[in-house]
Amino acid sequence: xxxxxxxxxxxxxxxxxxxxxxxxxxxxxxxxxxxxxxxxxxxxxxxxxxxxxxxxxxxxxxxxxxxxxxxxxxxxxxxxxxxxxxxxxxxxxxxxxxxxxxxxxxxxxxxxxxxxxxxxxxxxxxxxxxxxxxxxxxxxxxxxxxxxxxxxxxxxxxxxxxxxxxxxxxxxxxxxxxxxxxxxxxxxxxxxxxxxxxxxxxxxxxxxxxxxxxxxxxxxxxxxxxxxxxxxxxxxxxxxxxxxxxxxxxxxxxxxxxxxxxxxxxxxxxxxxxxxxxxxxxxxxxxxxxxxxxxxxx
Amino acid sequence: xxxxxxxxxxxxxxxxxxxxxxxxxxxxxxxxxxxxxxxxxxxxxxxxxxxxxxxxxxxxxxxxxxxxxxxxxxxxxxxxxxxxxxxxxxxxxxxxxxxxxxxxxxxxxxxxxxxxxxxxxxxxxxxxxxxxxxxxxxxxxxxxxxxxxxxxxxxxxxxxxxxxxxxxxxxxxxxxxxxxxxxxxxxxxxxxxxxxxxxxxxxxxxxxxxxxxxxxxxxxxxxxxxxxxxxxxxxxxxxxxxxxxxxxxxxxxxxxxxxxxxxxxxxxxxxxxxxxxxxxxxxxxxxxxxxxxxxxxxxxxxxxxxxxxxxxxxxxxxxxxxxxxxxxxxxxxxxxxxxxxxxxxxxxxxxxxxxxxxxxxxxxxxxxxxxxxxx
Amino acid sequence: xxxxxxxxxxxxxxxxxxxxxxxxxxxxxxxxxxxxxxxxxxxxxxxxxxxxxxxxxxxxxxxxxxxxxxxxxxxxxxxxxxxxxxxxxxxxxxxxxxxxxxxxxxxxxxxxxxxxxxxxxxxxxxxxxxxxxxxxxxxxxxxxxxxxxxxxxxxxxxxxxxxxxxxxxxxxxxxxxxxxxxxxxxxxxxxxxxxxxxxxxxxxxxxxxxxxxxxxxxxxxxxxxxxxxxxxxxxxxxxxxxxxxxxxxxxxxxxxxxxxxxxxxxxxxxxxxxxxxxxxxx
Numbered sequence: 001x002x003x004x005x006x007x008x009x010x011x012x013x014x015x016x017x018x019x020x021x022x023x024x025x026x027x028x029x030x031x032x033x034x035x036x037x038x039x040x041x042x043x044x045x046x047x048x049x050x051x052x053x054x055x056x057x058x059x060x061x062x063x064x065x066x067x068x069x070x071x072x073x074x075x076x077x078x079x080x081x082x083x084x085x086x087x088x089x090x091x092x093x094x095x096x097x098x099x100x101x102x103x104x105x106x107x108x109x110x111x112x113x114x115x116x117x118x119x120x121x122x123x124x125x126x127x128x129x130x131x132x133x134x135x136x137x138x139x140x141x142x143x144x145x146x147x148x149x150x151x152x153x154x155x156x157x158x159x160x161x162x163x164x165x166x167x168x169x170x171x172x173x174x175x176x177x178x179x180x181x182x183x184x185x186x187x188x189x190x191x192x193x194x195x196x197x198x199x200x201x202x203x204x205x206x207x208x209x210x211x212x213x214x215x216x217x218x219x220x221x222x223x224x225x226x227x228x229x230x231x232x233x234x235x236x237x238x239x240x241x242x243x244x245x246x247x248x249x250x251x252x253x254x255x256x257x258x259x260x261x262x263x264x265x266x267x268x269x270x271x272x273x274x275x276x277x278x279x280x281x282x283x284x285x286x287x288x289x290x291x292x293x294x295x296x297x298x
Numbered sequence: 299x300x301x302x303x304x305x306x307x308x309x310x311x312x313x314x315x316x317x318x319x320x321x322x323x324x325x326x327x328x329x330x331x332x333x334x335x336x337x338x339x340x341x342x343x344x345x346x347x348x349x350x351x352x353x354x355x356x357x358x359x360x361x362x363x364x365x366x367x368x369x370x371x372x373x374x375x376x377x378x379x380x381x382x383x384x385x386x387x388x389x390x391x392x393x394x395x396x397x398x399x400x401x402x403x404x405x406x407x408x409x410x411x412x413x414x415x416x417x418x419x420x421x422x423x424x425x426x427x428x429x430x431x432x433x434x435x436x437x438x439x440x441x442x443x444x445x446x447x448x449x450x451x452x453x454x455x456x457x458x459x460x461x462x463x464x465x466x467x468x469x470x471x472x473x474x475x476x477x478x479x480x481x482x483x484x485x486x487x488x489x490x491x492x493x494x495x496x497x498x499x500x501x502x503x504x505x506x507x508x509x510x511x512x513x514x515x516x517x518x519x520x521x522x523x524x525x526x527x528x529x530x531x532x533x534x535x536x537x538x539x540x541x542x543x544x545x546x547x548x549x550x551x552x553x554x555x556x557x558x559x560x561x562x563x564x565x566x567x568x569x570x571x572x573x574x575x576x577x578x579x580x581x582x583x584x585x586x587x588x589x590x591x592x593x594x595x596x597x598x599x600x601x602x603x604x605x606x607x608x609x610x611x612x613x614x615x616x617x618x619x620x621x622x623x624x625x626x627x628x629x630x631x632x633x634x635x636x637x638x639x640x641x642x643x644x645x646x647x648x649x650x651x652x653x654x655x656x657x658x659x660x661x662x663x664x665x666x667x668x669x670x671x672x673x
Numbered sequence: 674x675x676x677x678x679x680x681x682x683x684x685x686x687x688x689x690x691x692x693x694x695x696x697x698x699x700x701x702x703x704x705x706x707x708x709x710x711x712x713x714x715x716x717x718x719x720x721x722x723x724x725x726x727x728x729x730x731x732x733x734x735x736x737x738x739x740x741x742x743x744x745x746x747x748x749x750x751x752x753x754x755x756x757x758x759x760x761x762x763x764x765x766x767x768x769x770x771x772x773x774x775x776x777x778x779x780x781x782x783x784x785x786x787x788x789x790x791x792x793x794x795x796x797x798x799x800x801x802x803x804x805x806x807x808x809x810x811x812x813x814x815x816x817x818x819x820x821x822x823x824x825x826x827x828x829x830x831x832x833x834x835x836x837x838x839x840x841x842x843x844x845x846x847x848x849x850x851x852x853x854x855x856x857x858x859x860x861x862x863x864x865x866x867x868x869x870x871x872x873x874x875x876x877x878x879x880x881x882x883x884x885x886x887x888x889x890x891x892x893x894x895x896x897x898x899x900x901x902x903x904x905x906x907x908x909x910x911x912x913x914x915x916x917x918x919x920x921x922x923x924x925x926x927x928x929x930x931x932x933x934x935x936x937x938x939x940x941x942x943x944x945x946x947x948x949x950x951x952x953x954x955x
Binding site for chain 2: 012016040130175258
Binding site: 151152153155156158159160162163165166167231232233234 | 779780783802805806808809810812813816817821822823824826827845
């Protein structure tokens with residue numbers, strides 16, 4: 001009897017075909033060679049919706065190997081629904097070990113947070129990026145922003161920051177604060193809070209950014225200078241949690257989530273779920289250190 | 299009740315997936331037959347293959363069944379499926395002059411070679427809800443088909459001709475604007491590389507060929523209503539099947555099968571630019587899989603408008619039209635707002651609270667201006 | 674200022690801009706003798722051709738002519754708003770005057786525009802970004818020249834607005850809420866923000882009320898005396914030319930027909946077109 005092969009579901013390791021993986025890896029190498037520069041790529045369709053992490057997935061699936069240990073977080077939490085969905089997909093397509101433990105992971109995919117725990121030289125940190133173009137707010141056309149990056153013509157960006165300060169007394173930019181990479185390109189770090197920005201500077205890990213819908217890849221190699229845009233006398237500062245602490249651990253030196261209990265009471269808790277777990281279990285832990293966080297007492 | 303951790307995400311997802319299946323099946327006395335979807339919901343299948351960018355009507359029917367009839371979802375499923383397929387060949391350019399025509403009309407001329415063939419169209423039906431369709435029986439279907447067959451006069455059958463195009467008539471008379479052979483001939487493959495602007499025409503047509511029909515319709519309509527520059531005439535609209543030819547490794551051309559396409563050639567008059575130059579006609583082109591008049595007409599309109607950028611006309615703006623009619627991307631991004639955004643929101647909350655504090659400390663001296671936050 | 678052969682500020686030779694497709698007869702069949710810029714054979718438009726002049730530091734040169742004479746074209750070519758068809762221009766402070774600025778890379782042209790030139794357009798919308806405050810517009814010039822200190826930027830912006838008699842309290846307002854005359858003053862502040870040696874003024878008072886015109890012209894004259902900037906003033910209005918300029922060149926149909934000291938041209942015009950212009954002076 002002839003077997004009906006028409007409806008068999010069979011996929012390549014990590015879902016994406018090898019030719020496309022090679023293309024993505026070549027583009028990633030180019031991105032690493034030009035820190036902060038957006039490299040256009042084919043961005044093939046995925047079974048996941050555009051805007052829900054296809055870019056991050058492209059990078060993960062092109063880079064992942066059988067021996068990798070994979071961690072994925074969304075808004076700092078491993079257990080968040082979308083992180084669960086993507087973790088299942090990656091595991092289903094690669095059979096690779098997954099973990100919630102930051103220090104155990106070799107590949108970490110994230111939506112909008114950098115881990116509180118320090119990253120090391122063996123780790124690759126992969127960002128899901130909604131809008132890769134940091135100048136989109138001041139210039140809506142792609143062909144103009146491309147030219148602006150090419151000529152390092154960032155005046156409009158700087159003036160918009162100046163205007164923000166002049167109108168409101170402070171630079172009203174929040175998650176996704178624009179940064180200058182390697183003293184050349186202005187880059188969109190994805191909507192991570194300002195709290196995380198200093199941890200990109202001279203990081204030990206390799207940081208890769210995938211914007212699937214907009215079809216751009218970019219990278220920050222290890223030990224690269226990453227500086228938030230600021231004036232000499234109007235400086236960047238992280239979110240202010242003075243007077244607040246995590247209600248579970250009393251810890252003050254981490255990015256906090258605001259919660260409302262059923263009785264209307266307001267409390268704060270550490271956002272990074274694995275970091276919180278480790279603190280509560282008194283596990284050994286090394287947090288990122290930078291000039292902003294070092295000023296705060298634990 | 300105190301703090302409820304947002305954990306158990308995997309369980310929630312699995313339960314949700316089961317609920318989806320439950321909603322799909324709970325009132326299903328008989329499971330839908332994929333063949334029924336393919337034959338009796340033919341136009342939905344055509345839309346799905348057109349927007350999925352994959353000519354596979356049977357798989358499109360499965361996708362529609364899987365997606366409970368949601369055409370965006372089904373097109374998305376088909377697109378994702380397409381990525382897993384290996385690409386073995388590029389076909390030769392299809393020649394729509396060789397089309398086995400099922401429908402062929404022109405609004406520009408009263409009579410055209412081969413005549414105006416209405417074909418299977420709802421254009422001239424009345425949209426009166428036919429409740430009789432609710433009780434359609436297999437017997438009635440059979441009777442209708444037999445009666446239809448019997449009306450075909452077998453003595454009057456002729457050999458099927460292929461028909462010349464209306465635009466060929468215009469070309470013969472020298473009425474068409476001549477095309478510079480060096481102008482905009484770059485052939486890109488939008489599924490293999492990211493589009494950069496200004497985009498070559500091959501990229502624009504490819505993007506529109508698999509764009510979402512409603513999006514294209516809105517943009518085409520806007521042009522006709524004055525928000526764009528073009529209000530063309532249908533030079534010719536065709537629907538039918540065309541053969542697909544590929545070259546095998548030895549160089550011989552082989553027949554791979556046939557596909558159904560709809561094609562539109564929209565005619566506009568345009569001035570050449572030089573003083574005293576005689577105006578000529580240009581063609582705006584549209585082509586898509588399956589039967590979809592609306593899509594190809596709007597493609598033709600937008601092909602024309604996108605050639606001349608105009609600050610006041612969204613339909614003339616390549617970036618605006620092409621980015622925002624891409625169905626899978628727009629659906630994804632608009633819906634992504636449902637994802638948790640509490641970290642970014644917390645960041646904004648902090649900033650605004652501080653601004654309020656700062657403002658409370660200053661004496662108010664002038665009217666506050668409207669805040670524009672560019673994110 | 675003594676003019677030797679060597680201490681020129683700006684030297685322009687054979688500046689030409691043609692739209693469309695010229696042929697070998699285009700230049701010979703257009704110009705003041707033909708009363709037309711349009712080539713009868715190819716319909717190419719000769720916006721300006723073979724314009725040559727020198728400008729010395731602190732000097733004010735007028736370019737006068739009617740619509741279609743090419744006067745705005747000259748200035749826009751020199752400010753890199755458009756690409757030349759032919760010609761060379763050297764600017765002494767840039768590379769000691771040895772490089773043809775019209776052929777430099779985009780990056781270098783931006784450097785020249787930011788540090789060595791200022792431009793005031795007839796329409797404030799061409800010179801100002803209406804999405805930014807007036808202070809922000811000035812800040813843009815200062816930031817492009819490398820100033821990254823908000824305190825200093827605001828200090829300098831206030832200073833400039835004061836100099837151009839714009840109320841400093843309006844520094845953070847957008848130009849859309851200003852009168853036409855005030856918008857021009859903001860443009861002027863922006864143009865001189867980096868103390869450029871050269872300032873272009875393209876029909877800057879055309880379209881303003883007469884009393885406002887007079888005030889803006891007064892301001893320009895004062896600034897010129899205070900700062901010693903060299904200026905090129907484009908106008909179809911001879912009274913503006915008379916008030917502001919030391920020397921003048923007269924353009925018709927894209928060609929230079931007369932040049933010389935402003936006073937001399939006004940008293941004793943040589944070319945018949947200059948005579949026509951002067952005689953129409955109210």
